[in-house]
Amino acid sequence: MKKLIYHYGRYAFLVLVFVTILPPKNIAQKEKYENIIPNPGFEQYSTYPIGWFYTGRHFSRVQKYWFSATNTSPDVYGPNVLVPKNWKEKGFGEIKPNKGESFVGITTFGCASEKPHCKEYIEVQLKESLVPGQNYTISMDVAQLRNSRPVSNLGVVVSEERVLHRNEDCLLNQPVVNFSKVIDSRNRWTRLRSKFVAREAAQYMVIGNFFRDDQTQSRPAKLDFGYFYLDNIELKKVPPILPVPVDKNDLRFVTLRQNKLIVLHNIYFEFDKADLHPRSEKELQQLVAIMENDPMMEIEIIGHTDDMGSQEYNLKLSTLRARAVKKYLVENNISSTRLVITGKGNAEPMATNATEAGRQKNRRIEFRILKMNKNAANKISGSITSGSGL
Secondary structure, three states: OHHHHHHOHHHHHHHHHHHHHOOOHHHHHHHHOOOOOOOOOOOOEOOOOOOOOOOHHHHHHHEOOEEEOOOOOOEEEOOOOOOOHHHHOOOOOOOOOOOOOOEEEEEEEOOOOOOOOOOOOEEEEOOOOOOOOOEEEEEEEEEEOOOOOOEOOEEEEEEOOOOOOOOOOOOOOOOOEEEOOOEOOEOOOEEEEEEEEOOOOOOEEEEEOOOOHHHOOEOOOOOOOEEEEEEEEEEEEEOOOOOEOOOOOOHHHOOOOOOOEEEEOOOOEOOOOOOEOHHHHHHHHHHHHHHHHOOOOEEEEEEOOOOOOOHHHHHHHHHHHHHHHHHHHHHOOOOHHHEEEEEOOOOOOOOOOOOHHHHHHHOOEEEEEEEOOOOOOOOOOOOOOOEOOO
16 A cells, blocks of 8 residues: 555645645535534533522623523533532433533523522623624524423524623513424433524524413423523524624724724623633734734723722723733733733723613723824724625
């Protein structure tokens, strides 16, 4: 065989080049339409889970990129997560993950039962906003808690703003996808799939039951509530792919000048943390390009928060978030000597803190140009065109 390869090595080389240039169609498509849900299999943790959850805030602090849309407490199952004895005896957590080591669980039915939190919801900020008019496919692995009621109405809601209800009520938002038939998958995994057309540039997705119990079908079971395990959630574009509209806040629109204060509208962090969200990558790379285009430029990175929490806590969080942006720039070869950080806490709001939309605007990163080359370009090089969405 070695002798054969030696004599015909030239032809083997040509075949390899051909395969590299023209990959199989199914492989190319797999790479082309990526899953826009971060941490889709719940394998990443922000902090190590200890014990069981009793409020939505516990879930939000543990799961990376995911959070509870209400004060109810979705459950996390994974390595070394201990299920309390009284719940373990009912079968909670006895199923194995379909893939990886972790998954989550939510109650979707049973407000007349004795179980607390009869409607639980998990929410995530997408890697990119949905494109209006674009077709998407949503899929997830679902299993039912043994002895719980088989129920209907497992749905998906998308929203331009974060869905946040500081109570334990049922959410009645209109789902873009709703699995309206009774799902009977007791202690076994099944794959659910559906398609929808985006109607808005939504950036958040919520999963749960968006109908009251009297609007939800169920079948009798030993436990008088419905409970689903969820894993491996995917949201992908379906061809034809529409161009991505240009964001009016794109940094390529901004004119640069010394002492100018510029808001970074597309920098996002995990809930109540200083960890950068994956969808921040594009704008951070644009900031890197600005700094590279002018090696003399020096900037002040300023962090802000909303008014939730104490002033001391918010000052610390805003400083940590500014530091996270600086760390990203340094890791992308921008000298730390060109970067200064400041935390302002909630001292300088740019909108009302009375609404979630206002609080979202107040949670922001800005940068001020302290020094720059007068002869440097005052905008990022390159034309502003709509993206391909790939």
